[in-house]
Amino acid sequence: MKKMKKIELKIAALIVLFSAFSCDNYLDVVPDNVATIxxxxxxxxxxxxxLxxxxxxxxxxxxxxxxxxIGAGDEVWFNEEIVGSDFNSAL
Known part of the structure; x- marks a missing residue:
């Protein structure tokens, strides 16, 4: 039971510690090369x-x-142009 109290006390201390220090606005700075609205x-x-x-x-x-x-369906077909030079270069 004492071990459980120690764990609860440590967790409570961590919660208080982390909630006491919050982030400042230095993380909200927009870089210079980003366009704003x-x-x-x-x-x-x-x-x-x-736009x-x-x-x-x-x-x-x-x-x-x-x-x-779209490509996985059996009702899909493609009509691609085959250019003669492309065909000949593949040979």
Whole structure:
């Protein structure tokens, strides 16, 4: 029973110790080369660039190389152009 009390006391001390020291705002500093939302709407060109980069992170779900579920189906077919020079270079 005494061992249990010691463990509880140690855990309580650790909780108090960790809650007494919290993080400062030095972790919330934005690096210099990262654009902020204020920089995005300075002019029309920067707003368009910001919007284009927002859409560039979206995956292309129709691409079979991105979505393995499309290529795994037996009802999928591809129509790829075979260029003569590509075929000849493979020989």
């Amino acid at each position: 204020d920089d995005a709407f300075v002019d029309k060109a920067s707003a368009e660039r910001f 284009a980069t927002c859409y560039s992170y979206l995956p292309n779900f129709g691409d079979p190389w991105v979505n393995a579920g």
